[in-house]
Every structure is written in structure tokens, then in C-alpha cells.
Amino acid sequence: MFDVAKIREDFPILKREVNGYPLIYFDNAATTQKPKVVIDAIVDYYSNYNANIHRGVHTLSQEATEAYENARKKIQTHFNIAKSHEVIFTSGTTHGINLVATGFTSLLKKDDEIIVSALEHHSNIVPWQMLCESTGAILKVIPMSLEGELDMDTYDKLLNTKTKIVFVNHVSNTLGTINPIQEIIDKAHVVNAAVLIDGAQATPHIKPDLQALNCDFYVCSSHKLCGPTGVGMLYGKEEWLQKLPPYQGGGEMIAEVTFEKTTYAGLPHKFEAGTPNICGGIAFGAALDYMNHLGFDAISQYEDELIQYATAQLLAIDGLKIYGTAKHKTSVISFNIEGIHPYDIGTILDKLGIAVRTGRHCAQPIMDFYKIPGTVRASFSFYNTKEEVDKLVEGVKRAKSMLQ
Numbered sequence: 001m002f003d004v005a006k007i008r009e010d011f012p013i014l015k016r017e018v019n020g021y022p023l024i025y026f027d028n029a030a031t032t033q034k035p036k037v038v039i040d041a042i043v044d045y046y047s048n049y050n051a052n053i054h055r056g057v058h059t060l061s062q063e064a065t066e067a068y069e070n071a072r073k074k075i076q077t078h079f080n081i082a083k084s085h086e087v088i089f090t091s092g093t094t095h096g097i098n099l100v101a102t103g104f105t106s107l108l109k110k111d112d113e114i115i116v117s118a119l120e121h122h123s124n125i126v127p128w129q130m131l132c133e134s135t136g137a138i139l140k141v142i143p144m145s146l147e148g149e150l151d152m153d154t155y156d157k158l159l160n161t162k163t164k165i166v167f168v169n170h171v172s173n174t175l176g177t178i179n180p181i182q183e184i185i186d187k188a189h190v191v192n193a194a195v196l197i198d199g200a201q202a203t204p205h206i207k208p209d210l211q212a213l214n215c216d217f218y219v220c221s222s223h224k225l226c227g228p229t230g231v232g233m234l235y236g237k238e239e240w241l242q243k244l245p246p247y248q249g250g251g252e253m254i255a256e257v258t259f260e261k262t263t264y265a266g267l268p269h270k271f272e273a274g275t276p277n278i279c280g281g282i283a284f285g286a287a288l289d290y291m292n293h294l295g296f297d298a299i300s301q302y303e304d305e306l307i308q309y310a311t312a313q314l315l316a317i318d319g320l321k322i323y324g325t326a327k328h329k330t331s332v333i334s335f336n337i338e339g340i341h342p343y344d345i346g347t348i349l350d351k352l353g354i355a356v357r358t359g360r361h362c363a364q365p366i367m368d369f370y371k372i373p374g375t376v377r378a379s380f381s382f383y384n385t386k387e388e389v390d391k392l393v394e395g396v397k398r399a400k401s402m403l404q
């Protein structure tokens with residue numbers, strides 16, 4: 001039994017009001033709220049053992065180092081990663097993708113091909129376009145259907161021996177589609193292409209087994225799964241992380257520095273230049289502990305019920321259209337009402353204390369595909385309730401009667 005009322009007690013922010021109404025937070029795809037255990041981990045670090053890591057002989061530095069490295073191990077265990085040095089701390093998904101895309105500059109030549117999907121966040125498009133500009137490689141796109149599913153037949157045709165890397169999201173932040181990443185990975189490996197999975201939107205709902213998936217890179221952001229902003233993880237297979245050059249130079253990532261020649265540190269430090277977000281890493285670990293305590297099976301089962309309920313309620317509104325009706329989807333409902341700008345709906349919902357996202361959701365190609373300026377996006381977390389969905393539906397109806 002998933003006790004939502006009890007779980008909501010863990011989130012201090014859910015007690016606040018917005019514009020005189022209890023906060024209803026449906027912008028979880030942008031960032032999630034934080035449970036008290038995560039906030040406590042942050043306060044505890046700065047109150048009791050703040051110090052720089054990996055360098056000091058003193059007690060505080062040792063405690064901080066141990067907590068930070070312990071967080072790395074929690075990430076390793078959570079994602080079933082073979083070696084802890086295959087876990088690289090980043091500032092988030094965007095940083096992880098840029099690290100890999102920039103690293104590939106030295107591995108690609110003119111007319112090599114790289115493959116993206118039509119369903120991506122700008123974070124998983126732009127760094128690769130920059131890679132193409134600097135190397136002369138060619139970007140190919142797996143198209144999508146009206147339902148928001150990838151066209152896998154075309155993917156088969158795009159793959160060939162010139163393909164060097166494929167990068168797709170596990171779950172679309174705009175439509176909620178769960179992509180067939182196992183098939184994408186397996187087929188890419190037949191032509192020896194590497195695969196990077198953007199897990200930013202999947203990791204709050206699904207616990208991926210990275211050894212079973214056998215992807216080459218997987219990236220995510222702590223803040224989308226109840227942890228703090230400014231920290232995330234890049235998983236890379238050891239052989240790939242050895243092959244890629246360092247991303248940034250500085251302290252921590254070196255073995256020896258002289259003015260004649262510098263040698264680089266081993267993994268994972270090679271990719272972790274400078275003082276990291278120590279507190280963020282530790283709190284990321286606390287967030288994973290919290291979510292594992294709830295259990296990802298229970299979380300996804302509850303969220304699936306919620307999204308099915310919300311979909312049925314919203315579709316009952318005359319003139320409302322949902323974008324993204326894939327067979328496998330999670331946590332996101334993107335919609336519009338005929339004749340009304342999404343921004344206007346979002347503004348009226350905010351007056352009622354309901355937080356949704358409006359606009360292009362960092363995925364302009366999807367909006368262009370549907371020929372719309374944007375959508376209203378309600379995105380769900382395990383702390384949302386059916387009562388909140390009812391309020392959302394009432395709010396959308398109110399907005400419709402005011403604006404039409």
C-alpha cells in the first residue's frame with residue numbers, strides 16, 4: 001500500500017500556499033521537490049563537516065571525502081554499475097552530455113555519422129550539433145510518429161558502419177514516451193556505434209540496470225529525482241572513459257604538473273576538475289536512499305495509476321487535445337485546448353495555486369513537428385494525488401470558460 005498522505009509529510013514545501021490556495025505542484029519534469037532527509041543532509045554537511053575533499057589530512061576533510069565517495073557508491077549500486085570509477089560526478093545532465101560530445105571531437109572525422117532522435121531535449125541536440133560543426137560529422141535524426149513514438153524502421157536504415165554514436169533519451173520530457181532503448185542500444189552495437197542515454201526524465205520513475213542495458217554512457221540530474229540542483233552523474237563504460245580526453249583542466253584531475261608536461265589522474269578524477277559540488281553529491285546519495293526506501297516498483301505503479309486517471313479526466317474536457325499518446329509512457333501529460341494559448345492556461349492555473357509548465361519544454365523540434373507554439377505540461381510525481389488531479393481538471397475547465 002502506497003501511503004501518499006504519509007509520504008507528503010516528508011516534503012515541507014507541500015504545506016505552503018500559493019495565491020491563497022494549497023500548492024499543487026505539477027512541474028515535476030522541470031524539477032522535483034525535496035524531502036526533509038535531503039534538506040537535512042545539506043544542513044548536516046554545512047553545519048558539521050564542511051571541508052574540501054581528497055586533499056586534507058585533517059578529520060573534517062576525511063569525513064567529507066568519505067561521505068562524498070560513499071555517495072558515489074550509492075549511485076553505483078542504484079544503477080548496478082560494475083565499477084565505482086565508472087561513475088563521474090557532473091553538474092547535471094547537460095554537463096554530462098557536453099563532456100561526452102566534446103570528447104568525441106577527437107574520435108570523429110569528416111562524414112562520420114551520429115544519430116539523434118526527434119524526441120530530444122535541446123541538451124541532447126545542441127552539444128552534438130557543435131560536435132558536427134567542429135568535425136564535419138553528419139547528424140541524422142530518427143523521426144517520430146504522431147503518437148510520439150520513434151520510427152524504428154527508419155532507425156534500422158540510418159544505422160551503418162559510418163555511425164559512431166547514437167544518443168536518445170530514455171523518457172521524453174515533453175511527451176512522456178518511454179523509448180525502446182534496449183533495442184536502440186543492441187542495434188547500434190551491431191555496427192560498433194556507441195550509445196548515450198539521456199536518463200534525466202526516466203530516473204525519477206524507473207530504476208535502470210546499466211549493466212543489463214549495456215549502454216556506453218548514461219546521464220541524469222539529481223534535481224529531477226528529489227536531490228539538489230547542480231549535481232548529476234555520468235556513467236561511462238571504463239573503456240570509453242579511458243578513450244575520451246579530459247573535459248576540463250584544473251586541480252583534482254591531474255597526476256603530475258610541470259610546465260613541460262602534465263599527466264592526468266586516473267578515473268574518475270580525470271573528469272572531475274576543480275572542487276566539486278561536495279554537499280550536492282552527498283545529498284544526491286540521500287535522495288537515492290529515500291526513493292529506494294519507497295521502492296521504484298511502488299513509485300511507478302502509483303504514478304501509472306495517477307497518469308491514467310489524469311488522462312481520462314482531462315480528455316473529458318471538450319476541445320482538449322493530448323500530445324504524446326505512446327503505448328509506453330510515464331509521468332507527463334502535454335496538452336492544449338483549441339483556440340487558447342498554453343501560456344494563458346498556465347497563468348490562470350497559477351492563480352489557483354497550480355504549478356504547470358507552458359511553452360516548448362526545451363524541445364522545439366517536437367513543437368515544430370506538431371506545428372504548435374507550445375503545450376501545457378502537467379508532470380507527475382509520487383507525491384501527487386487524485387484530489388490534486390481533480391483540482392487541475394477544475395482549473396483547466398475554469399480557464400477554458402474564461403478564455404473561450
Ligand SMILES: *Cc1c(COP(=O)(O)O)cnc(C)c1O
Pocket residue numbers: 029030092093094095121123124169171172173198199200201221224
Ligand atoms: C531536464 C532534462 C535535461 C536537462 O537536465 P539539466 O538538469 O537541466 O542539465 C535533459 N534531458 C531531459 C530529457 C530532461 O528532462
